[in-house]
Amino acid sequence: MTEQPCVDLVKAEAILGKYPPAEPSLIQVLQDVQRAYNYLPCDVLVKVAETLGVPLAHVFSVSTFYKAFALDPQGDTIIKVCTGTACHIRGAGQLVEELTRTLGIGPDQTTGDLKFTVKTVNCVGACAMAPVMIVGDKYWGNAKPARMTKYLGKGKGGDDEN
Amino acid sequence: MRIESIAQFASLQEESRRRAADRRQQIMVCCGTGCLASGSKKVAEAFAEEVAKRGLDASVGMFVKTTGCHGFCERGPLVALLPSGILYTKVKPSNVGQIIDKTVLGGEVIPSLTYKNPADGQRISAYAEIPFYKHQLRVAMRNIGRIDPTDIRDAIAEGAYSGLAKALGEMTPEAVIEEVAIAGQRGRGGAGFNTARKWRSCRRAPGDRRFVLCNGDEGDPHSVLEGMVIGAWAVGAHEGFIYVRDEYPLAVVHLTIAMEQARSYGLLGDNIMGSGFDFDIRISRGGGAFVCGESSALMRSLEGKIGEPRAKYVHSTDKGLFDLPTVLNNVETWAGIGAIIERGGAWFASMGTERSKGTKAFSLVGKVKNTGLIELPMGTTLRRIIFDIGGGILGDRPFKAVQTGGPSGGCVPEALLDLPVDYERLTEAGSMMGSGGMIVMDDRTCMVDVARYFLKFLTEESCGKCVPCREGLQQLLHIFDRLVEGRGRPDDIPAIERLSRGMQLGSLCELGKSAPNPVLSTLRYFRSEYEAHIFGKSCPAGICRELTAYEIVPDLCDGCHACFKACPVNAITGTIKELHRIHHDACISCGACFDVCPTAAIRTFPKVELKTEVV
Amino acid sequence: MPTLTVNGKKVTVGEDAVILDAARCAGVHVPTLCQFDGLEPWGGCRLCVVDMWQQGWDENWFKMVTACNHPVAEGMRVFTSSERVLETRRVVLDLLLARCPETPLIQRIAAEHGISETSYEVNPTPTDCILCGLCTRVCDHIGVSAIASVNRGWGREIAPPFHQAPPDCIGCLACAEICPTRCIPYSEAAGSRRIWDKDFEMLRDPVTGEAVITKAQAEHFARRSGVPQGYFATSDGSKRRVMATTFTKLKVVG
Numbered sequence A: 001m002t003e004q005p006c007v008d009l010v011k012a013e014a015i016l017g018k019y020p021p022a023e024p025s026l027i028q029v030l031q032d033v034q035r036a037y038n039y040l041p042c043d044v045l046v047k048v049a050e051t052l053g054v055p056l057a058h059v060f061s062v063s064t065f066y067k068a069f070a071l072d073p074q075g076d077t078i079i080k081v082c083t084g085t086a087c088h089i090r091g092a093g094q095l096v097e098e099l100t101r102t103l104g105i106g107p108d109q110t111t112g113d114l115k116f117t118v119k120t121v122n123c124v125g126a127c128a129m130a131p132v133m134i135v136g137d138k139y140w141g142n143a144k145p146a147r148m149t150k151y152l153g154k155g156k157g158g159d160d161e162n
Numbered sequence B: 001m002r003i004e005s006i007a008q009f010a011s012l013q014e015e016s017r018r019r020a021a022d023r024r025q026q027i028m029v030c031c032g033t034g035c036l037a038s039g040s041k042k043v044a045e046a047f048a049e050e051v052a053k054r055g056l057d058a059s060v061g062m063f064v065k066t067t068g069c070h071g072f073c074e075r076g077p078l079v080a081l082l083p084s085g086i087l088y089t090k091v092k093p094s095n096v097g098q099i100i101d102k103t104v105l106g107g108e109v110i111p112s113l114t115y116k117n118p119a120d121g122q123r124i125s126a127y128a129e130i131p132f133y134k135h136q137l138r139v140a141m142r143n144i145g146r147i148d149p150t151d152i153r154d155a156i157a158e159g160a161y162s163g164l165a166k167a168l169g170e171m172t173p174e175a176v177i178e179e180v181a182i183a184g185q186r187g188r189g190g191a192g193f194n195t196a197r198k199w200r201s202c203r204r205a206p207g208d209r210r211f212v213l214c215n216g217d218e219g220d221p222h223s224v225l226e227g228m229v230i231g232a233w234a235v236g237a238h239e240g241f242i243y244v245r246d247e248y249p250l251a252v253v254h255l256t257i258a259m260e261q262a263r264s265y266g267l268l269g270d271n272i273m274g275s276g277f278d279f280d281i282r283i284s285r286g287g288g289a290f291v292c293g294e295s296s297a298l299m300r301s302l303e304g305k306i307g308e309p310r311a312k313y314v315h316s317t318d319k320g321l322f323d324l325p326t327v328l329n330n331v332e333t334w335a336g337i338g339a340i341i342e343r344g345g346a347w348f349a350s351m352g353t354e355r356s357k358g359t360k361a362f363s364l365v366g367k368v369k370n371t372g373l374i375e376l377p378m379g380t381t382l383r384r385i386i387f388d389i390g391g392g393i394l395g396d397r398p399f400k401a402v403q404t405g406g407p408s409g410g411c412v413p414e415a416l417l418d419l420p421v422d423y424e425r426l427t428e429a430g431s432m433m434g435s436g437g438m439i440v441m442d443d444r445t446c447m448v449d450v451a452r453y454f455l456k457f458l459t460e461e462s463c464g465k466c467v468p469c470r471e472g473l474q475q476l477l478h479i480f481d482r483l484v485e486g487r488g489r490p491d492d493i494p495a496i497e498r499l500s501r502g503m504q505l506g507s508l509c510e511l512g513k514s515a516p517n518p519v520l521s522t523l524r525y526f527r528s529e530y531e532a533h534i535f536g537k538s539c540p541a542g543i544c545r546e547l548t549a550y551e552i553v554p555d556l557c558d559g560c561h562a563c564f565k566a567c568p569v570n571a572i573t574g575t576i577k578e579l580h581r582i583h584h585d586a587c588i589s590c591g592a593c594f595d596v597c598p599t600a601a602i603r604t605f606p607k608v609e610l611k612t613e614v615v
Numbered sequence C: 001m002p003t004l005t006v007n008g009k010k011v012t013v014g015e016d017a018v019i020l021d022a023a024r025c026a027g028v029h030v031p032t033l034c035q036f037d038g039l040e041p042w043g044g045c046r047l048c049v050v051d052m053w054q055q056g057w058d059e060n061w062f063k064m065v066t067a068c069n070h071p072v073a074e075g076m077r078v079f080t081s082s083e084r085v086l087e088t089r090r091v092v093l094d095l096l097l098a099r100c101p102e103t104p105l106i107q108r109i110a111a112e113h114g115i116s117e118t119s120y121e122v123n124p125t126p127t128d129c130i131l132c133g134l135c136t137r138v139c140d141h142i143g144v145s146a147i148a149s150v151n152r153g154w155g156r157e158i159a160p161p162f163h164q165a166p167p168d169c170i171g172c173l174a175c176a177e178i179c180p181t182r183c184i185p186y187s188e189a190a191g192s193r194r195i196w197d198k199d200f201e202m203l204r205d206p207v208t209g210e211a212v213i214t215k216a217q218a219e220h221f222a223r224r225s226g227v228p229q230g231y232f233a234t235s236d237g238s239k240r241r242v243m244a245t246t247f248t249k250l251k252v253v254g
Helices: A010-017 A023-037 A042-052 A056-065 A085-089 A092-103 A145-153 B006-022 B033-037 B040-053 B056-060 B093-105 B152-157 B162-170 B173-183 B195-204 B221-235 B249-264 B295-302 B331-343 B345-349 B382-389 B423-428 B447-461 B467-484 B492-506 B510-514 B516-525 B527-535 B562-566 B592-596 C019-025 C083-099 C104-112 C134-141 C174-178 C215-225 C236-248
Strands: A077-082 A116-121 A133-135 A138-140 B025-030 B062-067 B079-082 B086-088 B211-215 B239-244 B280-285 B326-330 B359-366 B372-377 B399-404 B410-413 B437-442 B548-552 B602-606 C003-006 C009-012 C049-053 C063-066 C077-079 C148-150 C157-159 C186-189 C192-195 C198-204 C211-214
Touching: A010 A023, A010 A042, A023 A042, A023 A056, A023 B280, A042 A056, A056 C148, A077 A092, A085 A092, A085 B359, A085 B437, A085 B447, A092 A116, A092 A145, A133 A145, A138 B033, B006 B152, B006 B162, B025 B040, B025 B093, B033 B040, B040 B056, B040 B062, B040 B093, B056 B062, B056 B093, B079 B093, B086 B093, B152 B249, B162 B221, B162 B331, B173 B195, B173 B221, B173 B331, B173 B345, B195 B221, B195 B326, B211 B221, B211 B295, B211 B331, B221 B239, B221 B249, B221 B326, B221 B331, B239 B249, B239 B295, B249 B280, B295 B326, B326 B331, B331 B345, B331 B359, B359 B382, B372 B382, B382 B399, B382 B437, B399 B447, B410 B516, B447 B467, B447 B516, B447 B527, B467 B492, B467 B510, B467 B516, B467 B527, B467 C083, B492 B510, B492 B516, B492 B527, B492 C083, B516 B527, B562 B592, B592 B602, C003 C019, C009 C019, C019 C049, C019 C077, C049 C083, C063 C083, C083 C104, C134 C174, C198 C215, C211 C215
Parallel strands: A077 A116, B025 B062, B211 B239, B211 B326, B239 B280, B359 B437, C003 C077
Antiparallel strands: A077 A133, A133 A138, B025 B079, B079 B086, B359 B372, B399 B410, B399 B437, B548 B602, C003 C009, C049 C063, C049 C077, C148 C157, C186 C192, C192 C198, C198 C211
């Protein structure tokens, strides 16, 4: 806890104000925190434990159990490669390899400059467009390793053709 | 406007239908996840702009709406037109003017935008004639692609909530359960448990507070909501939750809008349709855990805990969420209820097979030409699904197997293609229905690699509570890592079988119990592939990289240079129009060259033969 | 009061009994690892699996269930050493031995089931923790919840929040004492106790001066029970002396 920088708790308090202060709110609160801070800062988790009346150990347990949460700062752009069965069959593995070659990081890793984090996810529900890669908010269907620089260049917005 | 009585609902329905009829020319642009990824939003915007600019809404009743997934994601963006019933595929914003002028106003088909049947090269313009749609029978998906999921009156015009009106207006809760019993509907989430039986158990459980839960993301929101209100009425619940996986933001958006609209119309919340029945629903987002598909794990997640299943000796219909009586059903199960009540259980039971009634939605994906979401009567054969609806294998390669039921299911080989799809038959064949995933595989699929893929997935999803699953999956994965790398041992198959049995019998929940299914079914139907990996150190499908080498066949290579461009590690040399060559020391056996070669000049062979070759 | 048979032997047990209770009543040993009397059964180790038949079932239809938490029923038939039960236990122990190759408890129970070495790949970083959850369950039970399970799947482990000294721990040692493999270390010296990298000041018996209990634990129990803290800081010897003195002041009746 001492290694992490202190964060501004105002956002966390606003999030906590939206939910009943009890255990069932925990996962929804953590998701909003993840979205607001780009990870789960430890002092926010302490505040969450206090406000919801959940033991800190349980909050930490839930934070590490679910894939949606990260305990370290994530990159500005999250790259999600779908490795669901349809995407696997259609070459998702090659996309992950190409990302490693291009960015020097593997799944669940972040580039040193905090620009990109690579994640593998299980099925985003666009199996007909397999393999699917999501860069920021942009979905790329029928993704090909050869076009990786194009996908990484266009981070957010628009829905151009592939 | 709040509906305060059943009669008021009937007039709202009539008014909605009249409004739909006034929209004499409907342009329906699919905005499901697949089409959005192909750029359908810009297409919808272009249509809306053009119609507004030319005042066509007022003059000819032209109406543009965005709909949920049509199902034929491969060919998106999809645009369907009513009343003509024409479907256009791969539509671009630049096609908009032409479509409006030539087709909507002029009544003429634009051939280049229609679906081209790969079987015979013929163009088909009518939605209902396209093989992908022709063979479908949509019940749970009855409104998808026809309505705008953000406009409740659209759904009402198509019949949404009429089942609810009948239930609240004319039936007792027991009568509702009886109708669902007559339908014989079984849960669509995988377990296939009889819906009415589950509802009855919950209704009989003591206590005032109980819940209805929905496990699942995709689906027509209003069908799901309607089903849940009817179910809540049947079991006496006033609170419901819809559990949406973290990976589906679109589902949360659509559901939230639908719920807000339903509430504003008095179809959800307090005093529904003036009946005095209160019931409301909250959405709960999952945290990203496959194990939370298991009902007791899902309930823990709703309680803010880790998704750890517990023994099912006490049923969740007695003690479920917060240890209170709970009914948990899959989203597709809920989506079918409204139609069952409106049209009667007997209608539903008239479709399907003896023990698997009604229709089922399937996600047909993989190496098949027409991928997408389909719904069919139970009992349809795999052959019809894959070849008639799916259009056959991509590239016309040989069919090898179809995987059904996801990581809990198994592979079904060519010999069983005439298997009618229903719960019992799939289980007998060593697979299972699951929630309807069907992954089609061709000859370029290694079944040992497929089994390993599922094991890798499950090792990451196991909650880790029980020894057989947590440790067993890890050890199975170790064995498979060795198999695909050519380090298999003679006693691996017996070891796999023994460990699988231990996991099936000893695991706490279905994740662990069914984890060996993909392994055992591939072993059952493709044992020779396992033996080739172990004893021959070779991968017959040419997929496992440590066991496979690639080379260019001189007679077939025309020097097009495509392989050179595709190779990620520059292992291919060659000048244009000259014979190219793969350098084995640099080649990583990824297969990218194989996939792009237009003359099929690249072949795979066992790496072990490399040692004897003169390089 | 249901009557059932365990390996053919008839027993009658209480309404709320589980199969393990019935087995004990019948004098039949069922091995367990994650079970502990007084704590809610968990069903995680799967070592206590038994075959079970219930009334209304086909004669040859059995279900394999965990004895520690499956309720009994009238006329139930339980078999604790059918071939498939023994084989399943062996697989469980074989797997545990791969995870914990150097742990005496696991070595012993595995040997009792005929397994002297694992047939699986040995854990590259052997541990004594069998993930039975007893430590976290007892900690939750006494209302402290200082530690919990972290991560999921094979990477699952027991740890305090952020893998640092747990703020809520009261140093009571319940986790260390309940652990079947004694894998939670702690130390005591000079009136201080250390566990989970956290140091605790200990309260001393006012008469003998021995370190009896951590201050934090005394406070926790006092808060929960309403009993004055001083009671918890009294050593057993002192309590016995106090009782002896009290007895001398009593009038013997009869």
